[in-house]
Amino acid sequence: MPAPDGRKPVVVVDNVHVEYRVHAAGRRAAGTGRTLLSRARGLRTVHALKGVSFTAYENESIGVIGSNGSGKSTLMRTLVGLTPPSQGAVYASSRPNLLGVGAALIPDLSGEKNIMLGGLALGFEKSETDGLRDEIVGCAELEEFIDLPMRTYSSGMQARLKFAIAAAKQHEILIVDEALAVGDQRFRQRSEARIREIRENAGTVFLVSHSMKSILDTCSRVIWINRGELEMDGDPREVVDAYKESRK
Numbered sequence: 001m002p003a004p005d006g007r008k009p010v011v012v013v014d015n016v017h018v019e020y021r022v023h024a025a026g027r028r029a030a031g032t033g034r035t036l037l038s039r040a041r042g043l044r045t046v047h048a049l050k051g052v053s054f055t056a057y058e059n060e061s062i063g064v065i066g067s068n069g070s071g072k073s074t075l076m077r078t079l080v081g082l083t084p085p086s087q088g089a090v091y092a093s094s095r096p097n098l099l100g101v102g103a104a105l106i107p108d109l110s111g112e113k114n115i116m117l118g119g120l121a122l123g124f125e126k127s128e129t130d131g132l133r134d135e136i137v138g139c140a141e142l143e144e145f146i147d148l149p150m151r152t153y154s155s156g157m158q159a160r161l162k163f164a165i166a167a168a169k170q171h172e173i174l175i176v177d178e179a180l181a182v183g184d185q186r187f188r189q190r191s192e193a194r195i196r197e198i199r200e201n202a203g204t205v206f207l208v209s210h211s212m213k214s215i216l217d218t219c220s221r222v223i224w225i226n227r228g229e230l231e232m233d234g235d236p237r238e239v240v241d242a243y244k245e246s247r248k
């Protein structure tokens with residue numbers, strides 16, 4: 001159903017619950033050398049999301065905030081289909097992409113070869129990646145280093161290359177999880193500008209960040225996840241202020 005102002009919904013999150021089942025090891029009591037179970041050993045359930053519902057519309061840039069372990073990454077993993085909901089469902093008009101091609105890249109290969117690999121991982125043809133090569137190298141500002149193995153890059157340089165590869169694609173629904181927290185000040189500004197560009201081209205962006213500045217600079221709406229529940233959803237300033245207030 002379109003929003004009252006006619007915008008198209010692109011993601012509908014309907015009463016999503018996620019439960020992780022983890023093996024708890026129990027605790028070893030100090031000094032006895034024997035394992036005593038101070039907490040139940042065996043399968044334990046972590047209820048990471050508890051009935052989250054919201055609708056994202058095209059052209060929105062949605063900040064996702066909340067304290068450590070509140071369920072932000074779990075929600076994003078559910079949006080892209082990596083973590084199935086134990087209850088509820090996610091409907092999307094096209095497949096949301098998680099910004100990042102880290103898993104596909106190989107440290108022993110050059111930046112150049114990794115651009116090719118990353119492009120393939122994002123679903124580009126080889127010829128398309130060839131066409132984007134200069135743009136990616138330029139965006140990452142790694143012209144002088146592009147033929148060196150990626151393991152010789154600093155962590156900031158690696159992060160820039162990953163960002164540049166992932167951002168070369170015009171994503172319809174893009175999820176950026178903390179990506180802006182890496183890189184130096186100047187690169188952060190560039191990546192924010194690129195995210196704004198993606199957004200302006202009718203994409204929808206989710207930005208998960210602990211930096212309230214990045215959230216306020218980039219987002220048109222903010223959702224606050226608190227202990228697995230949607231605590232607040234709305235105007236960035238209001239939600240960020242309420243979140244900050246709750247942490248005092």
Ligand SMILES: Nc1ncnc2c1ncn2[C@@H]1O[C@H](COP(=O)(O)OP(=O)(O)OP(=O)(O)O)[C@@H](O)[C@H]1O
Nearest residue numbers: 020022046048066067068069070071072073074075
């Ligand atoms: N793979 C997993 N297996 C078991 N429990 C998990 C798993 N991933 C997350 N959890 C648990 O789910 C809860 C939510 O974690 P999640 O990573 O979604 O939080 P977050 O808000 O992204 O935290 P942070 O800000 O620290 O990145 C936490 O209690 C965490 O321990």
